[in-house]
Amino acid sequence: MIEDLYKKRRQIRSAWDQKRIPSKELIEGLLKKTLEFAPSKQNLFPFKVHVIEPDNTKDLHNIAGICALHKTGSVNNWEKNLNNKSNNTDYTKAPWVLIFELRLCEPNSFVTNHSKIHNDWTRFNQIMPSRYRKNTNMKLASTEIGMYIELLTGLCLEKDLAISYIMSFPNWSLSKEGEYMKDGNKTGYTWDKLPYITEAPVMVVQIGYKAPIKDPLATKIKFGHSYEENKPDFKTVINFHPKRTD
């Protein structure tokens, strides 16, 4: 069942249905359900999700610019030679966009009690204003965001929703003083276009229904194709370690 479900997922680039828009109730229900059973160390969830609604066209446009690598507003500029518009419909726009960013956590009762009992408030990076932006917490947040997104993906696929992931956007790194150093991209867009993004963005996710058309920008995984994008072999990624004889 898990296998059949996740097998359905495709990265949608230019085939988002512009007529059939998932309702807010549906998206909210899926996000809530995901939060119910997503795991998090100490249950602190060191990240936040900004959900850009379909009618917020200004921010959706800005996000497209932020995630674009080309001045045309394209991620890869492949569509310059492709007719991805028909009947004046632009299929590149996903109706729902989620931005995951880092978050300074508030301590839950366990963390508060643990810190009081041991008279040590430095134990949990997730709640420390001086440490939550640093690498250790960023690494934890990245893993937990990956887990959250994969659960959300399963729930979306169950509802026949398509979900795509974007990680091509300007990064924020940390100065020695603990301030963010913010990159821009070729288009001149930065995350400052969205004033509610105040912490390092980690991932952008798009959700919607797939239009009943062939995605002209779909990833090509056909072996031998000149644009073949196959994965590394199983044995390259998974290493069993048999009993040593030495």
Next chain:
Amino acid sequence: MIEDIYKKRKHILSFDETIIPDKNLINSLLKKTWELTPSKNQFMSYTAHVVGPEHKSYKKSIYDICTMNESSANNNKIIDKPRLNENLMCLLTAPYVLIFTNRYEDTPNKEQSYLISRGVYYEAADKDNFERNMNINLLEVGMFSKILTGLCLENNLDITYTKCFSTNYKNWEKTMPFIKTSPLLIMSIGKGKKAKNPKTYKGEVTDLRPDFERIVEWI
């Protein structure tokens, strides 16, 4: 329903050492996960090292590294008399322990090679800087582990995630020479014997997750 499967997950403190899932089953679940997990530019620039039932000494080393890390995270203040750390017994008792580490891609696929030849830069394929790719790898390892979790639960296997360890591979390679890059996540697989209960204080659950509204903001 996928919800019903994932709801079954419990954080396992110790596994039943008398029940050893077949290696072929674990291998097939890993293969399926490898097929299903997405990766940016298809790099999958991480490795899952599978430490099987025969490797008691490796598991003891993993346990020691995690115990040492927990005690240093607590500034060595919470030192009781020597005892086994209940939170980390999963590492000693699980038949299978997976250690995910960063991986340098020395043989990019055709598309990656073509783009590299056109001047595109990939950290994952840069021998000197591939570890900088860590946050992407961590995110993707999170995705991989979650799909593997679903497949395990479907097969009545339990799992535990461990994130309390030194990420400096030099602390690992002394006893586990196959660890040559930074560890990212540990995942234990087997048949659960004892699961963690919610933490309580004076009868009240204390480690509740934050409210939905704190995590999700509508724009």
